[in-house]
Each structure stands twice: as structure tokens, then as C-alpha cells.
Amino acid sequence: MKNDADHETVMAHTWFKQAQTKEAEGTPPSFEHASFRILPKAYQGGALPEASQGVSHPMGRVEKKKLPPPPPKPQVQVVPRKVPPPVHPRKKRQKKILWLVVGLCGIALLVALSILWISSRARPAPETPPATTATPDVRVAPPSAVEPPKEPVSPPAVPDELTNVFGDGLVSGKDTDSDGLSDKEEVMYGANPQLPDSDRDGFLDGNEVFHRYDPSRLAPTTLVDSGFVRWYDIDPTAFPFTYVSPVAWAFEPHVRFSDTGRHAVVAPTGERFNLSFTPLSPDKTLEAYVRTLVDDGDKRFIKVDFSKTKDGQDLAVTNDHLEALVLLGEWVVRVEYALMGERRVEYLQTFQMLVNSLKSYAHD
Known part of the structure; x- marks a missing residue:
């Protein structure tokens, strides 16, 4: 078919x-x-046709088979990745600027040190002064009105050992804190031998004693206020002068020999300050009086330093710092530091304080 x-x-x-x-x-x-x-x-x-149902026919409809469902997708666990903290460019920039500043400072320091080293190398060596002969060396300071300083002014520094200055093998008293006061003077004036500025006011203890201030108390407290020193008046009839001396020291009254009087202040350890008074012609200066001493053979005054006392009096100090001349009107007061066999100069600052306090009766 x-x-x-x-x-x-x-x-x-x-x-x-x-x-x-x-x-x-x-x-x-x-x-x-x-x-x-x-x-x-x-x-x-x-x-x-119905008769042909169940018989395979090429034109018949093919029933579609259902496919099985796809297998489920495997679940993958996602682990969050650590994200590094954001880098702030501002901090990086600040670090760079800081290192740059440090580097520039280091370069500037090296340049400054190099300049200092070069300048020190190029500085000429000081010339050696010519040798001087032993002739009277009189240095006259120009006259000027000197007022008492309102605040302490540093005196010339006193080294711990002054063998060459004093001569004859003498040395200064022990000064542990190098403030210009010997340890014995520190105890005498209530200061601290281990502290150069006992009251911490910016002034060394030796400087304050020189100007009669209490080194252990703040200004304006003086040694007189604290009771460590007092004013001593010499005979008002013959010698109308006064000076400051430690309260703990003894003193000997003047003895009159014609036109010359003598007075002494004695330390507990035996040293003494001898004062003598010599009249001077009104037309004669202190420099002229020193020349007279040298002409008379007093070799201690061959070299002297002329200056003014704290209160403005004419002053001459020998080269060994152990003798001084003060012109008070028509009188010359000679003050001598007598060691009395001691080899240490323990009271140099006290000696200078006494010399600078000499004046007429109108004391403070």
C-alpha cells in the first residue's frame, strides 16, 4: 500500500x-x-485510524520525555579577605616633612661646627707681652663719681688655689663649691659650703658677702640685719671712721703713737687684720703717697692696682692682695692681712669686705 x-x-x-x-x-x-x-x-x-493504534507508524507523534532536574549547585563558602587599613597619605607626608626637617637641622649643625673649627684654626695666637723691669707700676684710674650699686656686682674671681698670687708658698683656703668663700667663711656667715648660691637668687655667696648681703637669705637682707657682722667705730676724736667686721671676731682698740694710730681685728683662728692711720697733706694724692712708700723701700707697693671702694673711696691694693690703702679725707688707712704663721688665706673675702666698708661715720 x-x-x-x-x-x-x-x-x-x-x-x-x-x-x-x-x-x-x-x-x-x-x-x-x-x-x-x-x-x-x-x-x-x-x-x-483506530485499527492502527498501538502499531508503530513513522508519522505518529513522539511523546516527549521529561528530563530529570539538574543537580543542585554546590555551595561554596566564601571567606572574606582581610583588607589592609587604608594608608593615609597625610601621615606619610608628615613623616617625610619631619625627616626632612631633622636632616636640614643636622646639616646646619655640621656647617656651624665646621665654621667654628675653621675660625678657631685661623685665629692668631696671642702675642707674648715683653718682660717688665721692677719699677713702680702706678695705674691711675680717671676720677669719676661712683654710686653704691643697687644690686650685687661680681668682684674679681678668686681661684681655689692662689699660690702664685699670694707668693711665699701661700694658698687660699679650701673652697668646696668654688663660690669665692672659703669653707670657714661659709660656716661663719651661715651659708652652705656645698652650694655656690645658698639662697638661689642668682648671685654667688662670695659676691654677696663682698657687698655685705646675707648669702643664705634673699636681698635686701644684709649681714648686719642677720647679725653676722656689725659696724665698729674707731675713736671719734682721733679717727672718725667706721668699718664692718664679723661679730665673732675680737678687736683691739687703737694705740696712738704721735701722729699714727693702730687698730686690729683678730679671728678665732689667730689671723688678724691690722689697721693703721697716717695723715696726708690735702694737696697730695694716694698715688703720690704710694710713690713715697716705694722710695722708702717698701717693695710690697712696687706693683699696685688703683681703683675705688664700694663706697667710692680711692683704693690701692698690692699685687698679693694682702694689703690695701684707702684714702679717707686727709687720712690714709692701711689694712694688712697678717697670717700669723698660717699658710692658708682663709678669710680673703672678709678682708675685702672690711676694706670696702671703710668710710666716715655716716654708715648705713
């Missing part, structure tokens, strides 16, 4: 082709031998 249908289909197809050819040539097609068969109704629309 299948072969007959195929044959009929081929025949119909052949006829149509022939008809199309004749039509193209202008000859009408002939239906004389054409035969057509109609597809049975049972097969129209692709249907199958």
Missing part, C-alpha cells in the same frame, strides 16, 4: 512538471491522462 501511494505521488508530481513546461511554451496543459486520488479521510490531518 505504501508503494502505491508513493507511485501516485510521483505520477502527480511528474504531471505538474509537464503542465508547467507546456504553459511556459504556450501550450495549454492536457488533463486527458491525469488521474488524482484523494487521501482517505481517516488519514487526513496526520491522524491514524
Whole structure:
């Protein structure tokens, strides 16, 4: 049956082709031998007769099979990655600036040190002064009005050991804190031998004693206020002068020899300050008086330093610092530091304080 249908289909197809050819040539097609068969109704629309159900047919519908569901996707655990903290460019910039500043400071320091080293190398060596002969060396200071300083002024520094200054193998008293006061003087004036500035006011203890201030108390407390020293008046009839001396020291009254008087202040350890008074002609200066001493053979005054006392009196001090001359009106007061066999100069600052306090009776 299948072969007959195929044959009929081929025949119909052949006829149509022939008809199309004749039509193209202008000859009408002939239906004389054409035969057509109609597809049975049972097969129209692709249907199958009931008798053929269950029989495999090439034109039958193929039932679609359902595919199994896809397997579930494996769950992957995502571990969060550690993100480094953000870098602040501002901090980096600040660090760079800091290192740059440090580097520039280091370079500047090296340059400054190099300049200092070069300048020190280029500085000429000090010239050696020519040797001087042993002739009277009188240095006269120009006259000027000197007022007492309102605040302590540093006196010349006193080294711990003054062998070359004092001469004859003498040395200064022990000064542990190097403040210009010997340890014995520190105890005498209530200061601290281990502290150069006992009251911490910015002035050395030796400087304060020189100006009669209490080294252990703040200004304006003086040694007189604290009771460590007092004013001693010499005979008002013969010698109307006064001076400051430690309270703990003894003193000997003056003894008059014609026109010269003598007075002494004695330390507990035996040293003494001898004072003598010599009249001077009104037309004569202290420098002229020193020349007279040198001419008379007093070698201690060959070299002296002329200056003014704290209260403005004319002053001459020998080169060994152990003798001084003070001009008070028509009198010359000579003060001598007598060691009395001692080899240490323990009371140099006290000696200088006494010399600088000499004046007329109008004391403070």
C-alpha cells in the first residue's frame, strides 16, 4: 500500500512538471491522462485510524520525555579577605616633612661646627707681652663719681688655689663649691659650703658677702640685719671712721703713737687684720703717697692696682692682695692681712669686705 501511494505521488508530481513546461511554451496543459486520488479521510490531518493504534507508524507523534532536574549547585563558602587599613597619605607626608626637617637641622649643625673649627684654626695666637723691669707700676684710674650699686656686682674671681698670687708658698683656703668663700667663711656667715648660691637668687655667696648681703637669705637682707657682722667705730676724736667686721671676731682698740694710730681685728683662728692711720697733706694724692712708700723701700707697693671702694673711696691694693690703702679725707688707712704663721688665706673675702666698708661715720 505504501508503494502505491508513493507511485501516485510521483505520477502527480511528474504531471505538474509537464503542465508547467507546456504553459511556459504556450501550450495549454492536457488533463486527458491525469488521474488524482484523494487521501482517505481517516488519514487526513496526520491522524491514524483506530485499527492502527498501538502499531508503530513513522508519522505518529513522539511523546516527549521529561528530563530529570539538574543537580543542585554546590555551595561554596566564601571567606572574606582581610583588607589592609587604608594608608593615609597625610601621615606619610608628615613623616617625610619631619625627616626632612631633622636632616636640614643636622646639616646646619655640621656647617656651624665646621665654621667654628675653621675660625678657631685661623685665629692668631696671642702675642707674648715683653718682660717688665721692677719699677713702680702706678695705674691711675680717671676720677669719676661712683654710686653704691643697687644690686650685687661680681668682684674679681678668686681661684681655689692662689699660690702664685699670694707668693711665699701661700694658698687660699679650701673652697668646696668654688663660690669665692672659703669653707670657714661659709660656716661663719651661715651659708652652705656645698652650694655656690645658698639662697638661689642668682648671685654667688662670695659676691654677696663682698657687698655685705646675707648669702643664705634673699636681698635686701644684709649681714648686719642677720647679725653676722656689725659696724665698729674707731675713736671719734682721733679717727672718725667706721668699718664692718664679723661679730665673732675680737678687736683691739687703737694705740696712738704721735701722729699714727693702730687698730686690729683678730679671728678665732689667730689671723688678724691690722689697721693703721697716717695723715696726708690735702694737696697730695694716694698715688703720690704710694710713690713715697716705694722710695722708702717698701717693695710690697712696687706693683699696685688703683681703683675705688664700694663706697667710692680711692683704693690701692698690692699685687698679693694682702694689703690695701684707702684714702679717707686727709687720712690714709692701711689694712694688712697678717697670717700669723698660717699658710692658708682663709678669710680673703672678709678682708675685702672690711676694706670696702671703710668710710666716715655716716654708715648705713
